[in-house]
Amino acid sequence: MRAYDPVKRAVDVVVGGVALVLSLPLQVVVAVLVRLKLGSPVLFRQPRPGKDERVFELVKFRTMLETDSARGLVTDEQRMTPFGSFLRSTSLDELPTLWNVVRGDMSLVGPRPLLVRYLDRYTAEQRRRHDVRPGVTGLAQVSGRNALTWDAKFAKDVEYVDRRSLRLDASIIARTVAQVLRRDGISADGDVTMPEFMRSTND
Structure with a gap:
């Protein structure tokens, strides 16, 4: 892995x-549409744990309306719009995340960075997902994306940590492109994205 990491x-x-x-012109178009359809801010920023659980600020395009209880906009389902769903299904919301990759917060391939509050809910085995930089896409994403259970996702994340290689990374990127074109696994059954992770069912 020592030779692999600097090459990666x-x-x-x-x-x-x-x-x-190359994506900057497209990002400008998406930014304008987000501003028109969802308002400000255009970018979604949130702290996420990265490699060795060091926290960084993830940047994406917004896909949801702001929370507004007076308008009945409380849950993710209520706040999601058709436009936001389109951005997520096509992964256009992820384009600004390339800045996180260039900065070194993330990698193109690795376990997806999740919420900081999940850190104390992982098993010791699941925490190993933080042994590498988080990725824009990963083995869990091409193995079912949000259609997988949390435990299945984390198992794939740890499998990636153990098997990671340039060949595997290239395979995951190719499979990601195909999956985005098919728009598979965008959400879990009954949810706009995924239900909140509370604790592993394997505890």
């Missing part, structure tokens, strides 16, 4: 940087 980082910087620059 170099690939992240080069590929992530090129993708960031």
Whole structure:
């Protein structure tokens, strides 16, 4: 893994940087549409735990309306709009996250960065997902995305940590492109995205 890690980082910087620059015109269009349809702020910013559980600020395009109890906008389902669903299903909301990749907060491939409050809910085995940089896409995402249970997702995350290689990364990226085109696994049954992770059912 020692030779793999610096090469992977170099690939992240080069590929992530090129993708960031090439996607800027599209990002401008998406930003304008987000502003018109969802209002300000255009970007969604949230602290997420990264490698070794160090917290960084994740940046994405907004996909939900602001919480407003007076208008009945409280749950994710109520706040999600057709436009927001389109951004998520096409992964266009993830384009600003390329900046996190270039900065070194994230990698193109790795376990998805989740909420900080989940940190004390993981089993010791599940915490191993933080042994590597989180990714824009990962093995769990191409194995079912949000259609997987939390335990199944975390098992795939740990499997990636153990099996990671440039070949596996290339395979995951290729499978991600195919999955985005099919728009598979966008949400769990009965949820807009995923229900909150409370604690592993394997405890």
